[in-house]
Amino acid sequence: MTVRISDDAVAIACGADEVAAAFIAAGVAVERVSSWGMQWLEPLVDIDGVGYGPVSADQVADILNGTAPSLGRIADHPFIANQTRLTFSRAGKTRPLSLDDYYASEGWLGLAKAREMGAQATINTVMASGLRGRGGAGFPAGIKWQTVARADGEQKYIVCNADEGDSATFADRMVMEGDPFMLIEGMAIAGFAVGANKGYVYIRSEYPHAIAKMEAAIKLAAHLIAPFVVEVRVGAGAYVCGEETSLLNSLEGKRGEVRAKPPLPALEGLFGKPTIVNNVLTLAAVPWILTHGGDAYAAFGAGRSKGTMPIQIAGNVKHGGLFEVAFGITLGELVNDIGGGTASGRPARCVQVGGPLGAYIPPAQFHLPLDYEAFAAADALVGHAGITVFDDTVDMAQMARFALEFCAVESCGKCTPCRLGSTRGVETMDQIIAGKNVEANLALIADLSETMKFGSLCALGGFTPYPVMSAIKHFPEDFR
Amino acid sequence: MTSIADILAEHKDKEGPLLPILHDVQKAFGHVSEDAMREIAQTLNLTRAEVYGVVSFYHDFRKEAEARPVLKLCRAEACKARGVEALMPIADTQSRVKVEAIYCLGLCAVGPSAMAGDKVYARLDDAKFKSLLEAM
Numbered sequence: 091m092t093v094r095i096s097d098d099a100v101a102i103a104c105g106a107d108e109v110a111a112a113f114i115a116a117g118v119a120v121e122r123v124s125s126w127g128m129q130w131l132e133p134l135v136d137i138d139g140v141g142y143g144p145v146s147a148d149q150v151a152d153i154l155n156g157t158a159p160s161l162g163r164i165a166d167h168p169f170i171a172n173q174t175r176l177t178f179s180r181a182g183k184t185r186p187l188s189l190d191d192y193y194a195s196e197g198w199l200g201l202a203k204a205r206e207m208g209a210q211a212t213i214n215t216v217m218a219s220g221l222r223g224r225g226g227a228g229f230p231a232g233i234k235w236q237t238v239a240r241a242d243g244e245q246k247y248i249v250c251n252a253d254e255g256d257s258a259t260f261a262d263r264m265v266m267e268g269d270p271f272m273l274i275e276g277m278a279i280a281g282f283a284v285g286a287n288k289g290y291v292y293i294r295s296e297y298p299h300a301i302a303k304m305e306a307a308i309k310l311a312a313h314l315i316a317p318f319v320v321e322v323r324v325g326a327g328a329y330v331c332g333e334e335t336s337l338l339n340s341l342e343g344k345r346g347e348v349r350a351k352p353p354l355p356a357l358e359g360l361f362g363k364p365t366i367v368n369n370v371l372t373l374a375a376v377p378w379i380l381t382h383g384g385d386a387y388a389a390f391g392a393g394r395s396k397g398t399m400p401i402q403i404a405g406n407v408k409h410g411g412l413f414e415v416a417f418g419i420t421l422g423e424l425v426n427d428i429g430g431g432t433a434s435g436r437p438a439r440c441v442q443v444g445g446p447l448g449a450y451i452p453p454a455q456f457h458l459p460l461d462y463e464a465f466a467a468a469d470a471l472v473g474h475a476g477i478t479v480f481d482d483t484v485d486m487a488q489m490a491r492f493a494l495e496f497c498a499v500e501s502c503g504k505c506t507p508c509r510l511g512s513t514r515g516v517e518t519m520d521q522i523i524a525g526k527n528v529e530a531n532l533a534l535i536a537d538l539s540e541t542m543k544f545g546s547l548c549a550l551g552g553f554t555p556y557p558v559m560s561a562i563k564h565f566p567e568d569f570r
Numbered sequence: 571m572t573s574i575a576d577i578l579a580e581h582k583d584k585e586g587p588l589l590p591i592l593h594d595v596q597k598a599f600g601h602v603s604e605d606a607m608r609e610i611a612q613t614l615n616l617t618r619a620e621v622y623g624v625v626s627f628y629h630d631f632r633k634e635a636e637a638r639p640v641l642k643l644c645r646a647e648a649c650k651a652r653g654v655e656a657l658m659p660i661a662d663t664q665s666r667v668k669v670e671a672i673y674c675l676g677l678c679a680v681g682p683s684a685m686a687g688d689k690v691y692a693r694l695d696d697a698k699f700k701s702l703l704e705a706m
Contacts, residue, residue: 100677103692129679257646260676295593295630296642296675298688324593327629329673343588343614345627361585403679405651410679433652442647446673476678478648492650496673502627 093118094136096125096182098267099299100260105146106133112150124268126182127412128169130433131161136182139163169409169428174390176378176398177371178414180269187306192271198314200377204279212283213239216376218384220396225251225332225369226444226473226549228395228462231376234366237356239284241364246286248277249341249360249367252293252300253325253332256445258404258476262370264412266293266300269374270307276373278315279380280366287317290360292337294325329446329500333548334367336502347502348548369474371400392418395461395472405441405478406432422456425479436481440564442489444473446496447553449560450486471556486565491519493557497550508551511542515558528570532562572598574606578613588614588624592631601632638668639706642685645671648678657682657699667706 095101095110110120113135126134131143135153141161142153152158164170164182175181184191192198204212217232238246250273254262265273277289293301301324308320328346331337335349338360359365375397379387388396395417401424403410408430425431425438432438440450449470451458458468465472480489494515501508515538522531539555546552562569577594581587591610595602602625611621625631643661645654661669677683680692684702691702 099675099690100680100692103677103683103690104680132680254676255674257674258648258678259674260678263676296672296685298685299690323589325628326589326593326631327672328627340589341586343586343624345623347627405648405678405681407679446647476648478651478678480651484651489647489650492647496646500673 091118092121092138094121094123094182095133096268097122097186098125098264099297100129101125101132101134102299104132104144108147109133109135109145109150112147116150116154118154121185124181124184124186125264125412126164126170127178127264128167128409129411130409134164136164139165141167169411169413172428173414174398174416175414176387176390177265177272177374177400178269178412179378180272181264181412184269186268186270186303187310189271189310196377196381197271198275200380201275201278201282201315203380204282209239209283209285212279212380215380215384216283219379219387220384220391220394221372221375221379221387222395222462223369224371224375224399224474226471228472231368231372234356234368235280235283237354238286238364238366241357243364245288245361245363246284247360247363247365248280248284248286248289249338249365250277250289250291250370250373251332251334251337251367252291252297252370253337254297254370254474255294255329255332256447256474256476258442258478259402259445259474260404260476261400261402261412261474263297263300265370265374266291266297267303270303271311272377273304273370273374274307274311274315274320276376277320278318279376280368280373281318284364284366286366287319289318289320290323290341291320292323292325292331292341294331295327328502329496330502330548330550333550336548337367338365345502347504350547371474390416392416392459392461393463395463399460399472399475401460402474402476403429403479404476406434406481407479408433417461418459420456421451421458421460421477422453424460424477425456429479432479432481434481434483436483438479439482439484440480440486442478442480442557443476444471445476446493447471447549447556448473449556450489450564451560452564469556469560471553486561486568487519487523490558490561490569491516491523493554493561494519497554501550505545505547505551507542507545508547508554511538511551512554514538515554522569532569535562574609578610588616588621592625596631599635601635603633636668638666640668640670640686641703641706642670642672644673644675644677644681644683646673648674649681649683652681654682654694657694657696660696660699660703664703667703669703
């Protein structure tokens with residue numbers, strides 16, 4: 091009998107350590123593995139493939155004597171069976187820091203393939219896969235890699251953006267806590283492809299478990315990726331450092347202020363050297379692409395959104411967690427069929443897609459397919475594909491105010507529209523909420539949003555208008 | 571006991587060492603003092619203003635020690651959708667624990683969530699939140 095329990099942050103926060111201790115106290119060995127991503131069932135106990143959850147320590151005796159109700163085979167659960175797991179193929183199955191488990195599940199094959207085919211062919215493979223940056227901007231990864239490869243310079247860097255600050259996103263965290271070697275392999279492939287010998291993973295300080303796992307994994311894998319070297323750097327609580335140029339400044343030991351572009355980081359990035367800045371999910375997709383081929387990856391997806399996207403279903407939802415699927419699935423399927431509707435049982439009023447800078451979308455638009463272009467056409471963002479579900483108790487005027495407040499708290503202060511606009515926006519929203527000069531103030535918010543959208547240096551100021559204006563547009567009754 | 575000089579020596583070969591140094595100073599002393607900033611600036615050949623600018627930019631660094639235990643409570647959208655704001659009256663009626671807002675712990679399907687030190691907590695309701703505060 092093999093008992094598997096996740097040791098990722100969600101499982102631990104829900105009591106997995108206590109459950110594991112209870113099994114051990116009963117004389118049963120426990121393997122701590124990555125999470126399946128069915129977070130409403132955590133702590134999930136996997137006994138030879140059969141699931142129990144959510145489990146508390148006092149239920150362990152019943153599970154062992156066979157009287158506890160089971161969930162059946164985990165792999166057959168509709169939440170798992172309906173996914174296309176490429177990046178998360180090992181989720182729930184392997185021990186995060188076991189090199190044996192990683193070898194036994196296609197580990198290091200991508201890096202071996204890259205070394206065998208050579209640098210340019212590796213870039214061509216990533217190009218053929220159609221992989222686009224998973225951090226939010228959706229820029230083609232292959233083109234970025236090609237630019238860095240062709241840039242002049244002895245010293246080049248690979249920077250992994252693991253500053254996953256958007257609410258409702260946790261896929262980066264799950265990769266780092268559950269499958270850290272995959273990310274390291276992806277970075278090593280990128281380093282090989284563009285001629286960089288040094289990589290940094292910039293992880294936010296709110297993720298202590300991810301930091302610990304990555305540091306341990308880097309030590310274990312150092313000899314396999316040499317001469318490439320990876321180092322973890324820890325953020326310090328600034329949301330804006332998820333923006334790539336701000337992240338680079340932070341890595342250099344400076345204030346995390348945004349840089350004007352150009353120059354592009356691909357040409358003048360970390361310490362002024364050519365640098366690939368890619369999101370965790372982008373780099374984590376690379377080993378699969380190298381192992382199975384660019385065309386195999388491009389066979390998934392819709393339109394110009396190729397491959398799979400690890401979607402994060404969160405907020406007030408019954409079945410929240412990590413759902414990796416090819417692009418093109420609709421919001422309605424994600425919220426109602428897969429997510430099972432709201433956790434509160436009340437009607438869903440809206441979802442926010444893409445974190446605090448993403449638009450609020452009403453059920454009338456739940457037919458939208460998850461695809462970069464379809465979302466852009468509807469004035470919305472895919473972003474890092476986090477979906478927050480709200481029920482009908484949400485006050486959208488408060489959410490619009492919060493979007494501006496968040497921008498004010500997190501603005502780096504470099505550009506005026508963001509630094510001042512956010513604070514003026516909060517004040518104006520307060521007037522609206524108090525019922526003062528509502529129409530005139532709403533017009534002012536629209537004008538301010540326009541200025542922020544087109545006048546800000548980066549997405550923090552530039553995209554804060556998305557949640558604000560979408561809330562006003564779709565839920566006008568909350569503002570008047 | 572670790573000294574600032576020890577911490578500086580440990581990071582001297584790093585590229586862009588300031589953030590790792592500040593993290594270690596904060597960990598060892600609970601905050602980054604004026605004296606610490608002066609010593610760091612001198613060793614890294616930076617101005618005090620530059621070091622101060624970095625310390626004051628990031629939410630994680632404190633210029634003064636916090637005597638109370640600190641609980642970071644997530645108040646971002648997903649935790650709001652799951653009812654974190656309803657916990658605030660409990661936080662506000664006590665002063666023994668400093669309850670700080672944090673924006674996202676990546677536990678967005680099992681919120682409201684919180685972190686104290688490196689320990690994380692999820693599915694907080696009134697009762698769990700109260701006992702968490704009392705246990706700190």
